[in-house]
Amino acid sequence: MKETLSKPIICFYIGYTPDFISTTKGVYGAELALKSLAEEFSLTHNVYIFGKCISDNKIGNIQFFNSNSLNQFMNFHTVDVMIVSRYINYFIEFDNKAVKTYIWFHDVLAQPAWNGMFFPDNAKFLLQNIIHNVNGIVVLTEWHRNIVRKYYSNIDPSKIFIIGNAIDxxxxxxxxxxxxxxxxxxxxxxxxxxxxxxxxxxxxxxxxxxxxxxxxxxxxxxxxxxxxxxxxxxxxxxxxxxxxxxxxxxxxxxxxxxxxxxxxxxxxxxxxxxxxxxxxxxxxxxxxxxxxxxxxxxxxxxxxxxxxxxxxxxxxxxxxxxxxxxxxxxxxxxxxxxxxxxxSWPIRINEWLNMIGYEPIQPNITVKLMCNWTDHKTLLSIYKRFCEPGGRWGDVIFTDNEKADFYCIINFPRSDEYWEREKSILLSMEELQNRKTYFPNEWIIPKRDHFFNYFFKRNSIEWHLDKTYSELLTMKIEKTKVLSSVTSSEYRLPGHVKRINMISHFVQENLDFDLYGRSNKFNFKNYIGSLPDYTKDAGIFPYKYTIACENAYVDNYFTEKLVDAVLGECLCFYYGCPNISSHIDDRAYILINADDPEGSLQIIKDSIDNGEWEKRIDIIKQEKMKILNKLQLIPIVESIVTGKIETENFYEDCSIRVINLERRKDRWNAFVEHANNIQFKNYTRFDATDGKSLIMDDEMMTIFRIEDEFVGKRWPQLTHNYFAGVLGCAMSHMRMWQETSNSNNDFIVLEDDVQLDTDFNKKFNNIYSDIKGDQKWDILYLDFYDDEHGETLYGDTFIYDGVMQFSKAMRLFGGGTCGYVLRPKGAIKLLQLVKQFGIKQPVDHFMIDHFDTLCVYKTVPHLVTSTIYGINGTDTDIQNCTTVIPH
CATH class of the missing domain: 3.40.50.2000 (Glycogen Phosphorylase B;)
Structure with a gap:
């Protein structure tokens, strides 16, 4: 692998500009221009912004510092370009060591403010004295340049550049x-x-x-x-x-x-x-x-x-x-x-780069593509159509050489292919059940840390049209026909059966559409003919509408069946990926239901009658560009090897609560110290319900009353015994569920005696990035006591690297609530179960009792631990508080 070339450094000095980076609302004017330009520069430079009113922070690829550290920064770094935005007091306060320096005029003239005073004559004399050390002054319009030239008449006009503002x-x-x-x-x-x-x-x-x-x-x-x-x-x-x-x-x-x-x-x-x-x-x-x-x-x-x-x-x-x-x-x-x-800012940044004389270094990273169904040279000959001209994408060249800087493995490699694990990127085109059926064991749920990168957010996608990336970008598609479907005659998998049954219903009801496929096993009268592999053009391009049905109905799994439709600018009647709207705008297709052929038929007829294609074609074209430039395999690989790909940050998506009793400040302080040691952050204390102060009123009796001899499916005779500690714990978690149910965020719920894995941030971030788009799960346990044999005793199954799904089987072993992640929909389900059944046992037993109605995952190995049951004097406010609440 080639050594990563360091980017040049560009700094902005923004003087007394207010702290615009901390606002939660809109940014306007010059601050918006500064923010946008800095983001564009970050693609080619390491960007630092220094100002008197901002604090040290990092947002995206941009580092912010208070300007009191600017001199020190320049002592230890080579600043290739310094852009002085507005405030030219910079030249008085700081020892300018930048290789090149530019002043960016946002105001009519230079901003003369300095320490509550103003330089005389709009800093005319200061500018006159330092202009020989300035490479250029940037103004915004022709009118602006004329004013600046007239007022600062001693400035060489060749140093004044017009570069306007822009927008997204x-x-x-x-x-x-x-x-x-x-x-x-x-x-x-x-x-x-x-x-x-x-x-x-x-x-x-x-x-x-x-x-x-x-x-x-x-x-x-x-x-x-x-x-x-x-x-x-x-x-x-x-x-x-x-x-x-x-x-x-x-x-x-x-x-x-x-x-x-x-x-x-x-x-x-x-x-x-x-x-x-x-x-x-x-x-x-x-x-x-x-x-x-x-x-x-x-x-x-x-x-x-x-x-x-x-x-x-x-x-x-x-x-x-x-x-x-x-x-x-x-x-x-x-x-x-x-x-x-x-x-636009991408256009404007080129004007800035030309002005500062930036010459990009092209490292030409090589990537070898390989898969399980053909050799790497044949695969490249097919996949070159997904690339920019020359078999490349940006700085990445896709090569047919045996050795390369990186290796991209689709599904799994053939035994005769050369690859290096630490330089390999793994993607899968198949969903989990297919992988379990056809893949070697080690490739069904591969270990993330065995590869340079394992892209697992969704399956890898391609297209089966005989058009290159460049052709699809520019070609004009003429629509001369109405409705088609490209459908195979396969009838093995449940998805195949649903699809053929639905098509059969459409044919029987005389829906007017053209059917294409490898064969016509079922003798459909609408059948037009077969289409060669990777050449579905005749079944897609002439049509305004097309029908597509996936083989599997699985989150984050969609294939060329939908991709070809969008790239061919068809409005697709689609059955497949349940969370497809997370990937493609839901206005670019119309959902149908293979389990309801008659309802789907009506949707198709109504949509065509209403002219939905004409209404949605602009959105379809927009999503076409997204697929070509972002979602398909080639830009994904380029983003990974060049470090551009966005990584999930669970701190942005999850709310974190730590349950702690008011009287146990010692445990809170211990947790804070532990969290600081492992750099765990953004958590909030959640005030626990103290069982010792509980009073059993009518509302609580509705929840906790024990009337039946058998109180649960798991251990039928294990009740909460109205113990204060047990009920206080249950009330605390119920209140936590209530808060979660009213939120849009997933909640990480921790008890204050929990010990997090020392590498929790990285490990959980990896897991959360895998399961975030999975809409099925309600609860993710970060720990589960006595759980060593869940796989063999109860049939728990791995579904992601480091994540298992609990089976629906009733389990005698395991429990605890010291750490779990709860989704809002999971919280709503738990509260409904409380309303329906009440809680007659400890709250962890209550949750386990309903694993058959919830979708519950667990991390394996566990990411948090906690000592339990008061063994050997363990400090627990639940097990050690056996005071019975009067009831």
Whole structure:
């Protein structure tokens, strides 16, 4: 394996910029531009951001530091590029050792603030004295460059570069219903909102259904604009939406008809204007500053002075004109959208990279593909169609040589193939039951740590169309027919039987469709003919709709049956992967049910009658790009070997609660110390119910009353005996279930005496990444006492590396609640069982009693442990508290 080449270092100094990285809501303007540009630079550079108002943090590939460590950082690192964003006090406070330095002007002129004071004349003299050590000044528009050149007249014009701001154009690549006569405002309130609010009544007089939606936070108004804020919040036709996340804001912008921005502010670019055009708004604003460049002829630039009556009249006349002329609207709307599409950060980053003189190093990593059904050279000849031209993807070349930097194994390797385990990436095209039937034992559930990477989130996918990646990207597909199905005559597996029975029903009911397959064993009258391997084109491309049914109905398993349909721009009537919407937008297909052929037939007829293909083709094309560029095998392999692939982080998806009694601070302190030692974090103390203070009221008696001689399926005569410790434990977990049931997160539930594996973070992260997309399970035990023989005694089975599923068999051994992961749906089921049966035994026995109705997994080996039963003086508040609660 070739040595990984280190990236060059690029640093941003952002001075007094507020701590935008800690906000949970949207980021605007210059901060948004900084965040976006830094993310783009992180693909080619190691990126560090230093500022006076931020704390040390790491988000994605970007490292944030308080600027008090900047000098030290430059002493120990070679900074290839320093970008001074706004605040040029950098040149006074820090010893600039960067190889290249650029100043990024967001404001009209240099930002002169420093320690509560200001450099005179907008830092003209400071800039004059340091410009010889600066490689360039970045301005945002032609208007901006002219202003900077005029004011700082001593600067060499060749050092001034125009690189505009940009947006994430993908956020606007969706279908959103537009609301006629809706206006939107997203800029800083001081830049024109008061004028807009004051004059909006005159717009309402002419357009009675006009509404104004304002998207800024309360904190953006400041003390001086509280009256304005109150007016906005109390005016019926003005909707105050607050600050929203950028992803959501894009959808809100796309609902708007108008972006009317009456301003006297000297914008240097105006990202809000660009966003409005991308969203398809009709843009109307003042003919001043950089708005002349950003809006240009794609909107209306008001010529009158904003402080004159003529300004508001000119604006109103234009708004009325557009409101009455949808054709005029569409002309301007389309011009704005088309221009905005090319103002993306991936395009803009190339301008920055060219300016700084970046020359990428192409390491040419080689990967050998191999599988169980053919030799590696034949496989490559087939799979080259999935690659970019030249049999490559980015920096990765797929080779037919015997040896390579990496080896990609699909399913398992043939015995005559050369590969090296520590350099191997393993993917499977089959779901678990098929693997159990056809795979050698060691390849059914392989050990993750035996390979460089084991991709287990879903099966590997390919396509069986006779078109290359490049052809599918660019070809125009003409639809001349209505409905097809490419279906084999296999009738062995349950999925085969369901599929043939459903097709048979469609034929009997005279559904008009063309059927293709290797043979026509069942003599269907709709049969057209066979299609060669990897050449399903004739059965897909001419058709608007197609029918596809998988061999297996399993989470995270879908095949070319759906992939071919989407790549062929068909709307697929699909039966298969239950959680397919986790992978492909559910608007790109229509679900049918092979167990209900008649219902499926009606869905197909109704969908065709309603013209669903025409309504959904844009989404289908969007998902086609996702499959080609992200989901198929080749980009997955490239992402793994280049380190780009996103790894799961359970801390982002799981809430963590540690159950602890208020009177047992000693145990809480011990847990905190233990957690710190293994770097376990983000947990929250959950106040346990103290059994010693419980009173058996009517509600508790409903849950815990013991009336029958037999109280459980497992140990029929083992009751909780109304012991205070046992009931306190049960109440604690029930309250935990209640919290989980009201959440969207999975919950890691730990008792305070638990000991976590010293490598818990890595091991659990691996396991959770495997099972996160598995929709079946309700509970994952991290420990289960007396469980050494679960496989042989009860039939527990491995389903993932390190994870077994409990069988439905009643077990005499095993238990405990010291550590488990609970899904919201699992919590709801447990609470329903409590309501139905009550809890008449210890809570761990209650849970085990219902393994036959729950889907329960366990980690093997266990990831947590805890000493039990009070043996040898073990400190337990459950077993040692045998006080009986009066009942």
């Amino acid at each position: 154009v993908s956020r606007y690549d969706k279908k959103v219903e537009r609301v006629k006569n809706r206006f939107i405002y997203t800029s800083n309130p001081v830049r024109g909102l008061k004028y807009l609010v004051d004059n909006f009544a005159s717009i309402r007089n002419e357009i009675p259904d006009a509404e104004l939606f304002v998207y800024r936070g309360d904190e953006d108004f400041g003390d001086e604009n509280q009256t304005l804020l109150e007016t906005i919040k109390t005016t019926e036709y003005i909707k105050f939406m607050g600050r929203v996340e950028n992803e959501s804001l894009a959808e809100h912008q796309m609902t708007a008809d108008f972006w009317y921005y009456p301003t006297a502010w000297a914008e240097t670019f105006c990202i809000s204007a660009l966003e409005a055009m991308a969203a398809g708004c009709i843009c109307i604003t003042s003919d001043i500053a950089a708005l002349t460049d950003t809006i240009g002829d794609r909107g209306v630039l008001l010529r009158e002075n904003i402080y004159s009556d003529e300004y508001s009249k000119e604006a109103l006349d234009k708004i009325i004109e557009f409101s009455k002329n949808e054709e005029l609207k569409e002309t301007f709307r389309n011009k704005g959208i088309e221009w905005a599409k090319n103002q």
